[in-house]
Amino acid sequence: MRFYTIHERPAQTAGGDAEVLAIASGFRWWAAIAPIVWLLWHRLWLGVALYLLFSVALGVAFALGDVAEPAATAIGLAVSLLIGLGAADYWRWTLERRGWRLVAVLRVDAAVDAEDLYIRSRGAGSSAAVSVAPLPQTFPPAMPPSARGNEAFPRLL
Known part of the structure; x- marks a missing residue:
């Protein structure tokens, strides 16, 4: 099982349904292999x-710095791994810039x-067998001062 963020684009017309997109958490192999x-x-x-x-700048830096081929390959693999790790987050950020809302x-x-x-829980209203809790407006949710405690490092158990 994986975590999925559900993003919703508001309907273009007044009576239309909103489009829903689920994005999985985790590493994106295709983004790392063929960005x-x-x-x-x-x-x-x-x-x-x-x-x-970035690719052009990295290539120029390798050429001007006279970087050895094994080092250039290792740096290229590291960049590919970083792209694969951040691809889903970049996709979510781009959707948010385009007006999509993170709803669940x-x-x-x-x-x-x-x-x-998500669609079944949204369409069933309050009598839904499956409940999808709305996300808080601030993340992480604010805690009252009394719940935080006075310790710099609170105990977990």
């Missing part, structure tokens, strides 16, 4: 431009299950 293809597939244009600029976080087996679960 340009992955970025273009998800229409992340700013990411494509930044990736191309669910733990299910597949993205289709997450979308179906």
Whole structure:
């Protein structure tokens, strides 16, 4: 099971349904293996431009710095791993910039299950067998001073 964030784009028309998208947490292999293809597939244009600029700058730095081939390969693999680790977060950030709202976080087996679960719970209203709790406005939720305690490092148990 994985965690999925559910994003909703408000309907374009007054009576239309909102579009829902589930994004899984975790590493993106395709973003690490073929970043340009992955970025273009998800229409992340700013990411494509930044990736191309970074690749050119890295290539120039390798050429001017006379970096050995094994070191350049290791640096390229490290950059690919970083891209794979941050790809889902960058996708979420781009959706938020485009007006999509983060409406839920669910733990299910597949993205289709997450979308179906959210749509069923939204359509069933208050009598839903499955409840999807809304996200707090601030994250992490604010705690009253009395709940924090006076210790610098509170005990877990």
